[in-house]
Amino acid sequence: MTSTEDVPAHRYEFVESLRDFARRECGTREQRRALSDDDRITHSAELFGKLADLGWIGCAIPEAYGGGGGSTSDACHLVEEMAYGKAPLFGLGVSLVSATVVQRFGTEAQKQDILGGVCRGEVLATAISEPGAGSDAGSMNCRAERRGRKFVVNGQKTWISCAHIASRILVLCRTDGTGDKHAGITMLDIPVGTPGLEIRPIATMGGDEVNDVYLTDVEVDEDRVIGTEGGAWHQIMRCLNADRLMCGAVFLGHARRAFDDALDYIREREQFDRPIGSFQALRHRIADLATEVECCRLLVRDAARKLDRDPDRQVPREASMIKLKVTETAKRIAIEGMQMMGGAGYTLEHDMQRHLRQSIISTVYAGTSEIQREIIGRSYGL
Structure with missing residues (x-):
């Protein structure tokens, strides 16, 4: 089902280019097995880099931050065609979803830094779920205690997609536990490699997709709060x-x-x-x-x-x-x-x-x- 009949004329060439890229880079079973190490690796950094070089990862990110200034439809066509082409790019959709939150709630400096990184081919992940907070996300217990102009974060996140290949993780944590469970939640931008941040892959039948993320006395500057402190629900x-x-x-x-x-x-x-x-x-x-x-x-x-x-x-x-x-x-x-x-x-x-x-x-x-x-x-x- 590769018809472009429902694709508007101004997106036709974009969709055709995406399909041509997928056919060229991973059009054969042999190519896909090589890129994914026989389906064990779900994200190819090499392929992701090529998408970044073409300017396609940031197709829906404003031009001011290095993107293409396109629309939600453009982003949907991008991930749909890469999935149809069986391109091992699990980090693509995860990064674009995380980027929408930064684009909507981030400061100008955060947008330049984080969205620019996504456009250049950096993977961006978001950590919400915890061992005791899955479908009931408001029950999260990962804590971030304010100490002056920093936050100290302790807790565990689980089932975090692409944390092992991400450059940074947007971590949801509780900064105030005195009110309603949906209040007092804050989103923090934490670079991977920050002392006290540990990522452990979870083995699944789908390959290397999800991870446990442990945070032990992780120090985060207050300027890494995305949006409003305590208002991230x-x-x-x-x-x-x-x-x-x-x-x-x-x-x-x-x-x-x-x-x-x-x-x-x-x-x-x-x-x-x-x-x-x-x-x-x-x-x-x-x-x-x-x-x-x-x-x-x-x-x-x-x-x-x-x-x-x-x-x-x-x-x-x-x-x-x-x-x-x-x-x-x-x-x-x-x-x-x-x-x-x-x-x-x-x-x-x-x-x-x-x-x-x-x-x-x-x-x-x-x-x-x-x-x-x-x-x-x-x-x-x-």
Whole structure:
């Protein structure tokens, strides 16, 4: 599903350039295995650097900070096409989501420093979850105690995407525990390498994606507060909404690619003297999956265009619908794609097993499908 029919004329060349880049740099299974060390590495610094050199990482970051001055739609097309091309660039979407918070709440100096770094190819991560604070993010206990013009941070963060490859981490911590649990939370920009900051990778079936982050007497200057001290809860919400939209764009790319891989296989594979895709059981399955992909595409495009028109607009309902629908669809396509491909889908020779490993967790991180349904239901006053 590589049609550009729904791509506006002014973005057509950009999308085509993205597809050409992906075909050239990681268009073969051999290239992808080399870049990812046989699917163990989810982010290629080499490939990320090439994107930075082309000016594409910062496509939606204002020109004043080294970006391209583009829109949310541009960023969505970027991550979608890199996902479709199977480029090992896990840090791309994570960095862009984190950058939206700095762009909205950071000082001018922070924007020049942090956003400029992202445009140059530095990975930016955000640390929210803790061992006792996952879906209930307001229950976080990582503490930052003010001492003069510094904060001293102690605590643990977990499931932190890309912390091991990041240059800096935006850490959410509690600076005041006397009020409501959603108050007294502050976002701190902490460079990786700061004394007392320790990152330990968590082994997963998806490769090197997430980490535990330990903070022991980590000293942070007060000028590294992003936004308002004690008022970061609404920043978290903006981060999560951006994360869900970006996650939707990423897994729209994965869903499209898994669909195309399955379709190519059943067109070519013959049994009983005919392509297996000609049998009604598979032909109807393809029809259902194709329709689901188109629904996902429309959801992502619509929300991105709303934000293009009004970048400050909040779209919590739409973001949760996207996260729910697209990730569940990507998982379904990978599972059904493996079924249609039979034993071939289970082998390392084909990418379907990788589609499955990537999509199976997508309905959990960035807010589980169950949490998305709660958010959507409550948005209707229920």
